Amino acid sequence: MAERTQERDRERDRDRALPRIRLDQPRVRRPRLLPEYDPEAFGRLSERIARFLGTGRFLVWMTLLIIAWVVWNVSAPENLRFDKYPFIFLTLMLSLQASYAAPLILLAQNRQDDRDRVNLEQDRKQNERSIADTEYLTREVAALRMGLGEVATRDWMRSELQDLLKELEHRDGDRRDLFPDEGARGSDVPDR
Template sequence: MADSRRNEVGLDQPIERRSWRLPRLSFGTEGFGRFAEFVARFMGTPTFLLWMTVFVVVWITFNVVGLFGLKWDPYPFILLNLAFSTQASYSAPLILLAQNRQEARDRLGLEEDRRVAQQSRADMDFLAREIASLRMSVNDLATRDYIRSEMRQELRDLLAELDRRAEESPRP
């Protein structure tokens, strides 16, 4: 189940790894891209920096001080410099590849955000037009207060008419 889901995930979904084991290597672009992201993420962790510091301290200690008779680099630090150069020459392209993949994910996310914003804007414009048409329709309708005032006026007119007729008609 997890492997089939992993294959369905595209560039718009980051892959979360819960363990520090190396991912399966495959020669496809997606597999190599996941490997590049793993390397880039690992090289940016405090764990990597700690182990690299331990490695350098041990290297210097054994090569300069010569503990336990171990001194494998006759010219101190040349082999260490070569190891760092090799590491940099492999890690730089992997980090750039991981950045390119992240940029592609970000671009897809931005396009989706733009699409949702356009749809939201269209929906808001539609609702604004509907509200405006409802307001115009409500303005044409008689409100309760208007009907009451009209009825009062009619009642006054009727009472006035009745009073006028009562005054005009002869009394027996």
Template sequence: MAERLDQPRVRSRSLLPRVQVEADASGRVSESIARFLGTPRFIVWLTVFCVVWLAWNSWGPAELRFDRATNGFTALTLMLSLQASYAAPLILLAQSRQADRDRVAAEQDRQRAERNLADTEFLAREMASLRIALSEVATRDFVRSELRNLLEDLQAEQADDEDGPPPRPTTAR
């Protein structure tokens, strides 16, 4: 919607400054995180993190333990839930961006296929016109046979002239 020039621009006031972020930056970040979450390296690091957490809180010094086994490792459960709650939307965002890219690629493929089809149809029409044109063009064998027929006709006329009546005398005036 175009801004009205006869009215002052309304600016919303905020206590926090607005951060200008490129529109696609968050998508790229979420894709990189989602890509990392789907790797064996992430599974190994998460497993190491959980094993260290459980070992420290089970066999570490009693006064330095922060998550009790008697409570069912509640803090670890909360950490893993927090990780999952962030991972799910990031994965969904990455999937929707991938779907958009797939849609664009499919459209480009469709356009390329249409161009290829148009080119193929054009070439087929050109080949058909060349075939028609070539059927109207005298080929070497056709020309030779026509020349042979003309030569035979000339030889037959010459033979008839030699065997026929003597030529008439012309009168001089």
């Protein structure tokens, strides 16, 4: 029994020695070995570069640079040439440019695919809402049509009134008996 108590005391002392993790406070950031960067800013930069690489201006400048490079290294004095005939340094520079251009273009394409995916999802949701609205309006128009079938139209009212007028004309003699002349009784209240 005493051993259990001593063991519990040791565990309690160990728990007190460890720093307690608090959930109401942010965690302490650990130092990183790799540098941190903003992926969104890097993505925007890669899109700008990829957009420039796909223009005619880039092709013209690249062509002029290569022509100047070759002309300089062929026609310049021997001691001023920095890349002799097989143009190994030019090949290295073009390979380096291509090795960076390809991943930048792929990154820009991936970002564009993500934007397209989001736009397609928004378009799909908008289409679903439009379809639901159209179905609702279709049901409402159908209900109005059904309701209008039960509503008295102007022509129907006109025919009913004409029928009543004809019926009253046939009863013209009976009408005088039903509504005697008020003036004959000597009423002093005028009709309104």
